[in-house]
Amino acid sequence: MATVREDNIPHVVRTAADQRQKDMFSATIGRIEQVNSTIRLLRLYLNNDQPALRHLPGQYVDLHIPEIERVGGFTITSPPQTAMRLPAPTPSSTTPPSAATFDDPYLELAIQKSAENPPAAYAWQNPEAIMNAPVRFRVGGNFTHPPMELSLQEFRSMDNVVLIAGGVGINPIMSMVSAMDLQGAKRMGGLPTRLRVLYTSKRGTDSDGKPEEVLFEERLKAIAAKRAQKKDDVDFRYTLFNTSKNATHDSEEKGVPENMQLFRRRITHDDLMEALGPEERRRNTLVYVCGLPAMTDDYVELLRKAPGMEEKRVLCEKWW
Structure with missing residues (x-):
């Protein structure tokens, strides 16, 4: 899989069999946000003198x-x-021009600090050194929503979606959740009748020993709060499983939406089965799993063998 970190196998070698777009796009690094001591977000603004970019939630870039x-x-x-x-x-x-926003088109990437990975090391330079720097990219990847494994007719019937992420496996899941939320309810590629997001991650500490932000936790909490207020027949629930020991109970419980849960433990098999929902409705259930190989292998095996499920409706991408 292509994500924020690679081992000694180059990304283009590991993903050689993946589908890729033919076009190469140009962009400029236009925004850098430090999430915590190991993750930063880069916003790539697309140059105007090129065709419009079309991609699916869950895909990656060859940068x-x-x-x-x-x-x-x-x-x-x-x-x-x-x-x-x-x-x-x-x-x-x-519509008065002042009432609309016309932002420049962009992609966002989450990049983990890695001195051994030259592209990541470049992105972790002093922000002033790379701001407005030019880059090129091609979009690829098979872990997408809608999934390539299902026909359009099959996808339209999927009214129960379960998204499971471990660590930086949240990256493609974040794109999927955001896309569904922006599309809205009862629309193609939008929010299904029932949506479950399960996210397990450790909370790091800064140089002073204080707990740091978990990647995208506030963004997911905001979407949960928005969906709780909408009351549009979408059953949305987001659960964060914090596997570190340094989180304080009070600060994490403050301002949690009614459709969000917090647990200080790992995801269990019981959690996964509960997220699937009743057996009688699983024929319309679609599951995405992204994380470290040991986690994904365990979860995928369980979910694909669950009564009412089938292999092509449990999709997986591994973070190496």
Whole structure:
């Protein structure tokens, strides 16, 4: 899989069998956000003098950086909607220009600190050294929503979706959740009738020993709060499983939406079965799992053998 870290097998070798788009796109590094001591977010603004970019939630980029021979593999964490170039308002438009936002199209990447990975090391330079720097990329990947394994008719019947992430396996899952939320309920590629997000991660500490932010925890909490207020017949629940020992109970419980749960333990098999829902409705259930190989292998084996499930509706991508 392509994500924020690679071992000694190059990304392009590991993912050689994946589908890739033919077009190469140009972009500029336009925003850098430090999430914690090991993860930063890069926003790549797309150059205007090229075709519109179309990609699916869950895909990655082959990132080409000038003067760096090794191609980086980084999962796209933003939804496809942010890469779309919105039309400028016309004089005849009934919407005042001041009432609409026309942001420049962009992709977001989450990059883990790694001195051994040249593309990641480049992204972890002093922000002033890489701000406005040019890069090129090609989109690829088979771990997508909608899934390539299902026909359009089959996908339309999927009204129960379960998303399971471990550590930085949250990257493609974040893109999927964001895309569904922006698309809205009862629309193709949008929110299903029932959606479960299970995310397990350790909370790191900074140089002073204080707990740091878990990647995308606040973004997911905000979506949960939004869905709790919508009351649009979407049964959405987000659960964070914190496997570290340094989190304080009070600070984590403050402001938690009613459709969010917090546990200080690992995801269990019982959690997975509960997320699937009743057996009688599992024929319309779609599951995505992304994380370290040991985790994904265990979860996928259980979920594919669960009564009412089948292999093609339990999709997996491994973070190496």
